[in-house]
Amino acid sequence: MRAFVITAPGEAGVREVEPPEPRPGEVIVAVERVGVCGTDMELFSGTMSYLHTGQAAYPLRIGHEWAGAVCATGDGVDPSWLGRRVTGDTMLGCGRCARCAAGRGHVCADRYEIGIRGGRPGALAGRLPVPVTALHPLPEPVGPALGALVEPGGNAMRAVRSAELSAGERLLVLGPGTIGLLVAQIAAARGVEVHLLGLTASSLAFARSIGFEHVWTRETLPGLRYDAVVDASNAPGLPALAVDLVEPGRRVVFVGLAGTPSLVDSRAVALKDVTVVGVLGASAGLAETVELYASGAVDPRPLVAATVALDEVAAVLAGRRRPDWGDAPKIHVDPRR
Incomplete structure (x- = not known):
């Protein structure tokens, strides 16, 4: 499959990589939309602190604001997830430590962060592996653009x-x-x-x-x-x-x-x-954000200036914006394009 890969500060592009297979307790998501944020730009430029503390390293596959549909399930996963549209938590705790047991997995010392920390691949690709425990179903009113705005929301x-x-x-x-x-x-x-x-x-x-x-x-x-x-x-x-x-x-x-x-x-x-x-991470705010968007009480879609193809991501990360995009702050990516 095609995936966006950062290989060094300021060096990145689209590569062909092996598609993921679901591990026990995981699903594979066919990605429909991904948001680009300031953390992604810092990972691209080499300034993000995790790169200097050993919590992240090149090559990197970024993308932690995403929405898509479950296309495969691993052992132990209810097959009713197949075909469901979802987004998910970025912060994946170990599930064994005292912080995870207390509901603070987002600050687990051994956590992965999808597309950011610990080598967990991100969503700027055709397929994304995600633990089923991290999934949040998206109701019908929450389409791809809104779904990819759940994490920042x-x-x-x-x-x-x-x-x-x-x-x-x-x-x-x-x-x-x-x-x-x-x-x-x-x-x-x-x-x-x-x-x-x-x-x-x-x-x-x-x-x-x-x-x-x-x-x-x-x-x-x-x-x-x-x-x-x-x-x-x-x-x-x-x-x-x-x-x-x-x-x-x-x-x-x-x-x-x-x-x-x-x-x-x-x-x-x-x-x-x-x-x-x-405030670190969206974990405890995801479910309420999905409900809020579904209700129509908040519509953040005007914040999206443009939706670009995968091979345009490097230019976006370098800060290059087309004049016709206007002044909205968020850029989305459709990795199917």
């Missing part, structure tokens, strides 16, 4: 939950990229007043185009009470700003990652009695 869902806001309260989201906009959409669907802080005119204009009125730069941000702040950016200076801006006694959520360390003054956290929450 699960991260956003966890961030919104962690903010602990009620309808009518005010949320500030730092970074109007895919995750930030998903946070904004989910929070708005819950009746929260959403404000977005961005950097570029194009990203701010896009946020306005999908219905967000309160969109600011650092210079124009009004001095309001922000009942929670979610940092969905990759800017090392914004975590400290989030702590500075949040209402005392409330919550800051970090779901974005900078390429260099971020400095936060713990005195500010303590003296404001702020709760700081970090």
Whole structure:
């Protein structure tokens, strides 16, 4: 089958590889749609931290935001999975340690991450092997594009939950990229007043185009009470700003990652009695995200600028975008093309 393979920093292409066979407890998914995210770009450029800690190594087959249909099942798997449209968890714990037993498999020390960590192949290929325990069925209203947006949506869902806001309260989201906009959409669907802080005119204009009125730069941000702040950016200076801006006694959520360390003054956290929450992965937010998309209360499909073929992925990872794609932040791949 055809698969997208990264062989070294900045070097990648489509190769013919052996198709997977299902192991016991696994299914094989015929992939229909895959999202490209910032982690994929870091793996391509060589800057992703796992490459420097030994948790990932070239050659790499990326792709962890995906949707498809089960086309084969391994021993011990209910054959009723065949033909079902699914997405799945990226974080695959060992299933044996205390963290996995406590439901925290996404932080298992021995976890695999599909398309990212431990050599587990990703979805930028014709077929993807997945443990049946990681699958989430997709109902009819959740087509390929929505299905491939479940994983980033699960991260956003966890961030919104962690903010602990009620309808009518005010949320500030730092970074109007895919995750930030998903946070904004989910929070708005819950009746929260959403404000977005961005950097570029194009990203701010896009946020306005999908219905967000309160969109600011650092210079124009009004001095309001922000009942929670979610940092969905990759800017090392914004975590400290989030702590500075949040209402005392409330919550800051970090779901974005900078390429260099971020400095936060713990005195500010303590003296404001702020709760700081970090979010890693979508695991605990996937099922609710599927239900939310199926209900129609949130439709993130406008966030997808284009759907490209497998042989266009290297250009996307290098940051090259066609002008006709517009300013939507997400690029999808149809590996069948």
